[in-house]
Amino acid sequence: MPRDWDRELAALEALVRSYPEPSVNEIKSINGTPWSVLVSTIISLRTKDAVTLKSSINLLSLAGTPQDLMNLGEKKVAGLIYPAGFYNTKAANLIQIAHILIESHQGQVPPDKETLMSLPGVGLKTANLVLGVGFGIPALCVDIHVHRIANRRGWISSDKPDLTEKLLSDILPEKWWIPINRLLVSYGQIICTPVSPYCSTCPVNEDCPKIGVKKFR
Ligand code: SF4
Structure with missing residues (x-):
């Protein structure tokens, strides 16, 4: 079955709405x-x-x-x-x-x-x-958070952010290319943290393969 990006990313969007914006997005707002x-x-x-x-x-x-x-x-x-x-x-x-x-x-x-x-x-x-x-030009910015979470979720399998950008842009609908960075940066800072992520409070916990995650809370 094809991945339902809208459902999955909308769930993250609802969750991070109350989180602080990443600094670059905040500068854009100011x-x-x-x-x-x-x-x-x-x-x-x-x-x-x-x-x-x-x-x-x-x-x-x-x-x-x-x-x-x-x-x-x-x-x-x-x-x-x-x-x-x-x-x-x-x-x-x-x-x-x-x-x-x-x-x-x-x-x-x-x-x-x-x-x-x-x-x-x-x-x-x-x-x-x-x-x-x-x-506002569709472009997929893959930083450490996007790279880490995309791999943990099993969306792609890549050991380098530049490769993640290429693989993810092949499968992610273009309408998510810009917002996914803000979503996953906020999410990666608070829930899907680099070490020991907070899977118990994560809305996609049940269907997340947690690839490469050795310890979680
Ligand atoms: S379930 Fe855990 S590893 Fe998977 S996205 Fe959520 S916080 Fe990250």
Whole structure:
């Protein structure tokens, strides 16, 4: 029988509605430009959500455009996003990105995966989140939560997020490509946690194969 994605993901959607939004989605709600989504996604790499949110708000309050960010300079940008992980490297990348956008893209974030991935510090995950959350273009952003949960649920079998993106995009209806990231990030932070997930409170507990889960609560 084909998988009923609407039923399964709607159940998760109802559950996570009361959970805090992932930081990048919250930034999108506060300041909806693709530029703000790109900046906060870069800050979010290897950084806790609460820190990402604070650092993004700090920086975007003074750098609402690539030109504003260029004007701040690398040292000031690093100070504004501290203590985000790798804040010095991210500051250097953000300055370079701002420069490229001004020089080659009329100061705009390009709505194109390959062009986004040519920017320093931007990989597939970041490009897809910018396309999906920033532009509303269907793109499947597979981060550690999406990768882990998709494998545990047995939707796909993959040892790498990039492969998960490819396999999942073959089977998941396109209408879920953008929302699934927000759903599974929230879900992965609170219920289907990396170590010892809370299966007893999970709405799909009974039909979840729990692949690779050694211990659960
Ligand atoms: S039943 Fe457990 S392993 Fe399966 S999705 Fe729910 S929390 Fe994750």
